Amino acid sequence: xxxxxxxxxxxxxxxxxxxxxxxxxxxxxxxxxxxxxxxxxxxxxxxxxxxxxxxxxxxxxxxxxxxxxxxxxxxxxxxxxxxxxxxxxxxxxxxxxxxxxxxxxxxxxxxxxxxxxxxxxxxxxxxxxxxxxxxxxxxxxxxxxxxxxxxxxxxxxxxxxxxxxxxxxxxxxxxxxxxxxxxxx
Amino acid sequence: xxxxxxxxxxxxxxxxxxxxxxxxxxxxxxxxxxxxxxxxxxxxxxxxxxxxxxxxxxxxxxxxxxxxxxxxxxxxxxxxxxxxxxxxxxxxxxxxxxxxxxxxxxxxxxxxxxxxxxxxxxxxxxxxxxxxxxxxxxxxxxxxxxxxxxxxxxxxxxxxxxxxxxxxxxxxxxxxxxxxxxxxxxxxxxxxxxxxxxxxxxxxxxxxxxxxxxxxxxxxxxxxxxxxxxxxxxxxxxxxxxxxxxxxxxxxxxxxxxxxxxxxxxxxxxxxxxxxxxxxxxxxxxxxxxxxxxxxxxxxxxxxxxxxx
Numbered sequence: 001x002x003x004x005x006x007x008x009x010x011x012x013x014x015x016x017x018x019x020x021x022x023x024x025x026x027x028x029x030x031x032x033x034x035x036x037x038x039x040x041x042x043x044x045x046x047x048x049x050x051x052x053x054x055x056x057x058x059x060x061x062x063x064x065x066x067x068x069x070x071x072x073x074x075x076x077x078x079x080x081x082x083x084x085x086x087x088x089x090x091x092x093x094x095x096x097x098x099x100x101x102x103x104x105x106x107x108x109x110x111x112x113x114x115x116x117x118x119x120x121x122x123x124x125x126x127x128x129x130x131x132x133x134x135x136x137x138x139x140x141x142x143x144x145x146x147x148x149x150x151x152x153x154x155x156x157x158x159x160x161x162x163x164x165x166x167x168x169x170x171x172x173x174x175x176x177x178x179x180x181x182x183x184x185x
Numbered sequence: 186x187x188x189x190x191x192x193x194x195x196x197x198x199x200x201x202x203x204x205x206x207x208x209x210x211x212x213x214x215x216x217x218x219x220x221x222x223x224x225x226x227x228x229x230x231x232x233x234x235x236x237x238x239x240x241x242x243x244x245x246x247x248x249x250x251x252x253x254x255x256x257x258x259x260x261x262x263x264x265x266x267x268x269x270x271x272x273x274x275x276x277x278x279x280x281x282x283x284x285x286x287x288x289x290x291x292x293x294x295x296x297x298x299x300x301x302x303x304x305x306x307x308x309x310x311x312x313x314x315x316x317x318x319x320x321x322x323x324x325x326x327x328x329x330x331x332x333x334x335x336x337x338x339x340x341x342x343x344x345x346x347x348x349x350x351x352x353x354x355x356x357x358x359x360x361x362x363x364x365x366x367x368x369x370x371x372x373x374x375x376x377x378x379x380x381x382x383x384x385x386x387x388x389x390x391x392x393x394x395x396x397x398x399x400x401x402x403x404x405x406x407x408x409x410x411x412x413x414x415x416x417x418x419x420x421x422x423x424x425x426x427x428x429x430x431x432x433x434x435x436x437x438x439x440x441x442x443x444x445x446x447x448x449x450x451x452x453x454x455x456x457x458x459x460x461x462x463x464x465x466x467x468x469x470x471x472x473x474x475x476x477x478x479x480x481x482x483x484x485x486x487x488x489x490x491x492x493x494x
Contacts, residue, residue, distance in 0.1 A: 028208065056353030056474055068204045072197065076347060079193065084299055084478055099189030106187060116187055119344055122198025129199050134206070141207040145196050148211060156210065185187070 003066040010058035018051045025067060029074040035147035036078035038093025046077045075145070094147040101168065102144065105176040107185055120184055128178045139164065140171050197347065251296045251386065253415045253439035253446070258288045289397025289421050292437070296444045299478040300386030302352065303445045304362030304471050311467035317368040317378065320493060324473070325359035328352070352473035362471055367493060379451045380491050383470060386444035387479045394489040396435065397421040406458060413442045418458050433491045436461040445470060450491045
């Protein structure tokens with residue numbers, strides 16, 4: 001079923017909206033949640049909650065790209081669930097690794113007392129990623145949005161794992177420099 | 186605080202084009218190690234989840250039964266943490282020992298750490314003069330200041346849209362529902378005439394509300410249960426320099442199923458308990474879909490009173 005038709009079902013408050021969404025995007029959302037939570041039951045919970053949030057959000061929203069609309073909800077839910085369960089301290093999954101890697105983007109001389117605007121950073125990250133060559137875009141987004149393991153990214157590109165890690169390292173440094181250039185820190 | 190989580194949130198700014206490009210690149214259905222349930226089972230689960238969520242939204246957040254209890258404070262309660270959240274110490278927190286041994290009363294709530302954010306609004310029929318309204322805290326303002334783990338205006342912010350999406354609210358709705366309303370007939374008054382607050386489970390978890398600080402006397406006027414709701418009416422008297430005690434009326438309605446406290450506090454010289462009850466009857470609570478927990482930074486007490494702040 002086309003996305004527009006699924007969105008129409010939400011607007012009509014038809015239960016079929018949920019089944020059609022699950023049929024088309026269940027695996028996609030489950031993967032996003034699983035990469036973050038590293039737990040099937042938690043991932044399932046996030047996916048079910050995603051359908052509920054989507055049900056509540058439409059109307060009044062009419063998402064232009066249903067996949068990413070749902071994906072963003074799932075990702076945020078999974079991150080919140082992960083944080084609430086304090087999994088970082090217990091380890092496991094890709095999220096703690098990705099968090100450690102992202103710390104590379106934070107300058108060591110950062111003014112910690114300063115208040116930073118998340119919206120400005122989101123815009124900067126969005127334009128940074130859009131400016132990258134296509135392969136770099138895939139690697140960066142796969143790692144830091146979808147939380148895909150490095151070895152999976154490497155396999156898909158027929159790269160070695162170390163080469164993929166090197167590319168990610170370079171991209172993180174580029175992001176840090178870009179954020180500095182834009183005066184965000 | 187800027188850390189990996191902050192940057193993880195910043196990744197939400199990645200454009201749709203790049204997300205879709207990477208989605209195709211990852212061919213996500215290839216993840217064979219995931220034990221995805223059969224489509225039929227998922228369909229049923231999703232539907233049940235949606236129905237249950239709707240029922241829970243209507244009937245209460247969880248089956249967990251919370252409680253509200255009150256007690257007099259003693260000198261044994263003397264040393265407690267107090268978090269001073271000024272700009273310079275916001276991140277570390279400044280801990281000061283306060284003496285609560287002579288306060289009037291402590292309210293203790295046995296709520297869960299994680300729960301839904303609640304808001305309220307005044308329905309038609311309440312005899313409240315809108316001109317008296319002097320301060321308001323809308324849910325939109327709360328969301329704008331929200332960071333995971335707390336509501337702190339000085340801290341980093343998550344996008345409003347994201348919070349609203351999670352809450353299942355529009356921006357217009359978030360402006361119509363409140364966390365607190367303060368009424369005052371006299372702008373020069375030292376304290377409000379009336380204050381209405383809604384405090385949900387995460388805000389009450391592990392934090393006792395202190396009434397009648399620093400020295401006060403509490404008189405319980407009414408204490409009863411109506412179904413799932415515990416009701417407590419108490420008169421708090423605090424000595425003043427004039428010799429006449431300052432009297433404040435508190436009406437508390439604690440919903441044990443939904444784990445949410447409605448507080449209506451009024452100045453004794455202007456209002457009485459029947460008036461507070463009439464106001465409370467016209468307050469509508471709303472459970473949002475926004476589930477959160479709060480980091481109280483070690484603070485286990487909160488001074489609660491009829492104040493502007």
